[in-house]
Amino acid sequence: MSHTNGNIRIGFYICHCGSNIAGVVDVEKVTEYAAKLPGVVVSKHYKYMCSDPGQEMIQKDIHEFNLNRIVVAACSPFLHEKTFRNAAFQAGLNQFYFQMVNTREQNAWVHLDHDASTDKAIDLVRSAINRVTLHKPLEQKKVPIHPDVLVVGGGIAGIHAALTLADAGKKVYLVEKEPTIGGHMAMFDKTFPTLDCAACILTPKMSAVKNHKNITLWTYSEVANVEGYVGNFKVKVKKKPRYIIDDLCVGCLDCIEACVYKEPRFYDEFNQGLAKRKPVYISFPQATPQLVVIDPETCIYFKSGKCKQTCVDICERQAVDLNQQEKFEEIDVGTIIVATGFKPFDAKNVYYYGYGTFPNVYTSLEVERLINASGPTSGEVVMRDGSTPKKIAIVHCVGSRDKNTNLWCSRVCCLYSIKLAHLLKEHTNAEIYNFYIDIRTPGKLMDEFFTRISEEGVKFIRGRVADIYPDPSDDTRRRLIVKAEDTLIREITKVPVDMVVLSVGLEPREDAQDVRRMFNITCSTEGFFIERHPKLAPVNTFTDGIFLAGCCQGPKDIPDTVAKAGAAAAEALALIDKGFIELEPNTAFIMEEECSGCKSCVPLCPYSAISYSEEIKKASINEALCKGCGTCVASCPSGSIKQNMFVDEEIYSEIDGILNYKIFEEAVC
Amino acid sequence: MLNEQNLEHNTSKEWQPKIVAFFCNWCTYTAADLAGVSRIKHAPNIRVIRVMCSGRVDPQFILDSFAKGADGVLIGGCHPGDCHYQEGNYKCLRRFELLRRVVESFGIDADRLRLEWISASEGDRVRLVVNDMASKVKALGPLAFPKKQIEWAQEMFIEEEEFAGKEVEYV
Numbered sequence: 001m002s003h004t005n006g007n008i009r010i011g012f013y014i015c016h017c018g019s020n021i022a023g024v025v026d027v028e029k030v031t032e033y034a035a036k037l038p039g040v041v042v043s044k045h046y047k048y049m050c051s052d053p054g055q056e057m058i059q060k061d062i063h064e065f066n067l068n069r070i071v072v073a074a075c076s077p078f079l080h081e082k083t084f085r086n087a088a089f090q091a092g093l094n095q096f097y098f099q100m101v102n103t104r105e106q107n108a109w110v111h112l113d114h115d116a117s118t119d120k121a122i123d124l125v126r127s128a129i130n131r132v133t134l135h136k137p138l139e140q141k142k143v144p145i146h147p148d149v150l151v152v153g154g155g156i157a158g159i160h161a162a163l164t165l166a167d168a169g170k171k172v173y174l175v176e177k178e179p180t181i182g183g184h185m186a187m188f189d190k191t192f193p194t195l196d197c198a199a200c201i202l203t204p205k206m207s208a209v210k211n212h213k214n215i216t217l218w219t220y221s222e223v224a225n226v227e228g229y230v231g232n233f234k235v236k237v238k239k240k241p242r243y244i245i246d247d248l249c250v251g252c253l254d255c256i257e258a259c260v261y262k263e264p265r266f267y268d269e270f271n272q273g274l275a276k277r278k279p280v281y282i283s284f285p286q287a288t289p290q291l292v293v294i295d296p297e298t299c300i301y302f303k304s305g306k307c308k309q310t311c312v313d314i315c316e317r318q319a320v321d322l323n324q325q326e327k328f329e330e331i332d333v334g335t336i337i338v339a340t341g342f343k344p345f346d347a348k349n350v351y352y353y354g355y356g357t358f359p360n361v362y363t364s365l366e367v368e369r370l371i372n373a374s375g376p377t378s379g380e381v382v383m384r385d386g387s388t389p390k391k392i393a394i395v396h397c398v399g400s401r402d403k404n405t406n407l408w409c410s411r412v413c414c415l416y417s418i419k420l421a422h423l424l425k426e427h428t429n430a431e432i433y434n435f436y437i438d439i440r441t442p443g444k445l446m447d448e449f450f451t452r453i454s455e456e457g458v459k460f461i462r463g464r465v466a467d468i469y470p471d472p473s474d475d476t477r478r479r480l481i482v483k484a485e486d487t488l489i490r491e492i493t494k495v496p497v498d499m500v501v502l503s504v505g506l507e508p509r510e511d512a513q514d515v516r517r518m519f520n521i522t523c524s525t526e527g528f529f530i531e532r533h534p535k536l537a538p539v540n541t542f543t544d545g546i547f548l549a550g551c552c553q554g555p556k557d558i559p560d561t562v563a564k565a566g567a568a569a570a571e572a573l574a575l576i577d578k579g580f581i582e583l584e585p586n587t588a589f590i591m592e593e594e595c596s597g598c599k600s601c602v603p604l605c606p607y608s609a610i611s612y613s614e615e616i617k618k619a620s621i622n623e624a625l626c627k628g629c630g631t632c633v634a635s636c637p638s639g640s641i642k643q644n645m646f647v648d649e650e651i652y653s654e655i656d657g658i659l660n661y662k663i664f665e666e667a668v669c
Numbered sequence: 670m671l672n673e674q675n676l677e678h679n680t681s682k683e684w685q686p687k688i689v690a691f692f693c694n695w696c697t698y699t700a701a702d703l704a705g706v707s708r709i710k711h712a713p714n715i716r717v718i719r720v721m722c723s724g725r726v727d728p729q730f731i732l733d734s735f736a737k738g739a740d741g742v743l744i745g746g747c748h749p750g751d752c753h754y755q756e757g758n759y760k761c762l763r764r765f766e767l768l769r770r771v772v773e774s775f776g777i778d779a780d781r782l783r784l785e786w787i788s789a790s791e792g793d794r795v796r797l798v799v800n801d802m803a804s805k806v807k808a809l810g811p812l813a814f815p816k817k818q819i820e821w822a823q824e825m826f827i828e829e830e831e832f833a834g835k836e837v838e839y840v
Contacts, residue, residue, distance in 0.1 A: 522696075522790065631757045634725050
């Protein structure tokens with residue numbers, strides 16, 4: 001082919017993207033302009049460049065006109081750079097003889113003035129055509145994928161992902177922060193819309209995780225450090241001391257019975273504080289693994305050093321070890337699935353709903369525990385004052401769709417409120433009032449569920465609750481008034497109730513920012529992790545080899561969480577079974593003959609990829625360690641470091657193109 | 670101060686500043702894409718060059734841009750602590766602080782050179798930064814460095830000729 005004999009023959013194409021680009025940018029003008037630029041042999045515009053006919057057009061032209069460089073002005077390179085590179089490759093061109101111009105996301109979609117937009121497009125096209133001339137044929141670097149997988153978070157998302165991968169024969173490390181896996185789902189009573197019991201569908205999966213030969217389960221552990229890159233991550237996991245020797249404990253719970261505290265008296269996290277626990281405890285009867293844990297914050301031994309240590313004495317297997325220290329494990333994995341979950345909105349932040357002030361105001365998660373047969377009241381709805389409610393208000397959208405708290409819709413609250421309405425009615429036969437803004441029940445069987453429950457006699461009042469306060473006419477001051485505007489009849493309603501349930505929304509976890517930094521992934525401004533593409537890569541992140549599952553990416557119900565977890569596992573499997581991944585060849589290299597040996601680049605590299613040889617007095621870059629940031633390239637005083645795909649000359653040519661700077665102007669100076 | 674509506678609706682008939690922007694692949698370039706996806710309109714004066722990291726921005730790129738006719742240069746990187754390559758943005762910041770002095774010593778107004786941290790989720794911040802910079806540079810007027818370079822070259826030529834004792838006609 002002629003592209004070896006030094007003749008530059010460029011094909012330029014601009015995409016209409018329907019009317020997305022062509023509606024703003026004058027594509028014909030750009031095409032005409034590009035045709036006159038040096039080296040351009042073909043200049044065309046087409047309705048959809050990314051479609052098959054569009055790609056075939058490029059390939060046909062490559063053959064017909066002997067093109068050896070391709071420039072496409074279309075959407076963002078994040079979307080279709082690969083598509084066009086591949087098209088060029090199929091036609092026999094090196095895929096890096098290609099340059100893309102971002103004409104949609106960063107031009108047509110963000111500008112109103114057609115002339116200015118066209119001018120911008122022309123500038124950038126000129127710059128790309130300048131640049132592509134200098135492109136070099138490059139080869140992608142192949143790196144092997146370690147077959148083991150790390151799953152972070154042992155909620156339903158992490159459990160499902162881990163089981164899927166383990167069933168496919170891959171070795172999985174499942175790391176969970178809490179003493180037991182199960183996550184939020186383990187706290188729920190029943191699940192919408194089928195009303196099957198959460199424990200019945202979750203606990204078998206939990207024990208499957210525990211017993212799976214391919215899963216290494218580390219609870220009460222946290223990921224402490226992540227290094228490396230796709231296929232070759234080195235992960236350090238911190239195992240917090242639970243003061244129990246895992247291998248010896250059989251979960252007989254004798255130590256809990258023997259604790260010097262005769263009565264449980266500390267806040268029970270699993271039961272949302274509705275019950276008390278001892279310093280030595282097990283989260284809930286089906287906790288997996290069946291291991292007790294000693295909480296040093298409340299245990300007398302750790303606080304004062306003076307304790308009879310009855311727990312140690314009672315254990316026949318000598319499983320209690322009060323001198324246990326935290327341990328670190330280092331593992332090599334090829335892919336990571338982040339399934340760190342969510343945090344329920346703190347209802348105290350909406351002070352006028354009185355949560356924390358009025359004892360009969362509950363959060364939805366507390367009510368889940370209250371109606372749960374294995375909960376603190378064994379499933380009886382008994383309020384903090386010992387009475388059973390006869391009238392209950394359920395307040396939707398607490399911490400959702402609210403300018404003062406969170407803007408987003410938490411997606412599950414309408415449905416779980418409807419579920420709670422049904423369950424509370426079933427348990428207490430109380431009158432139930434749902435206060436809602438909109439009822440949002442999309443999904444299979446969801447709206448039918450809503451219809452069914454509303455026909456059961458649960459009342460729905462359309463209006464955001466403005467205030468909750470004690471009924472002044474009630475001497476016991478127990479009864480509460482829920483005040484809202486019923487927007488359907490345009491009247492202020494005041495409903496006296498015995499119990500208020502606040503349907504709290506879903507928030508990112510407090511440590512989302514730390515987790516994001518550790519895994520080198522990105523967060524939205526709210527704090528949910530960002531997927532690579534909202535539609536086409538919903539479980540991928542911008543960091544290759546790291547995938548998202550569950551609510552850490554945004555609020556989801558259980559079916560969607562499980563679906564995403566399966567998707568994340570499939571993405572990881574696809575990588576592992578392929579065995580290798582091709583990386584962008586944007587690494588840096590040193591031209592030895594020009595290196596003066598000043599060493600200024602050596603300390604700059606965050607990956608220690610640059611080494612200096614005292615023998616030849618030159619620096620060199622280890623390509624396997626280089627991640628291609630280009631920091632060293634910018635620092636080299638003699639310009640002897642080059643970065644593939646971002647060579648200085650290529651960037652200067654882009655600047656020239658943008659500014660329409662001609663060499664002859666320089667000659668004048 | 671120009672109002673934003675004018676800025677976004679600006680017509681090509683009047684003089685428009687050209688701002689060369691170097692955006693890092695992971696944060697600011699993605700944020701500019703997000704602005705697009707969210708249809709957040711902003712001034713059409715920037716021309717983005719994508720680099721992998723703000724640490725890749727060689728100070729010479731900036732000087733070169735000014736020398737070749739840019740009216741402003743904008744660098745966008747990840748927030749401190751968020752660099753995809755751990756610390757490239759700090760390297761960029763160090764260079765930037767030194768370079769700013771050099772650029773100012775050329776008589777280039779400080780508003781023409783800007784470094785901004787814009788994360789991948791801050792599409793609206795792209796609008797704020799670009800609009801603000803475009804309006805400031807617009808108020809400053811054209812920099813026209815290439816033209817100035819020609820003038821300076823002529824001045825030098827005349828001075829050299831005079832030094833050599835020749836009579837020169839002033840243009």
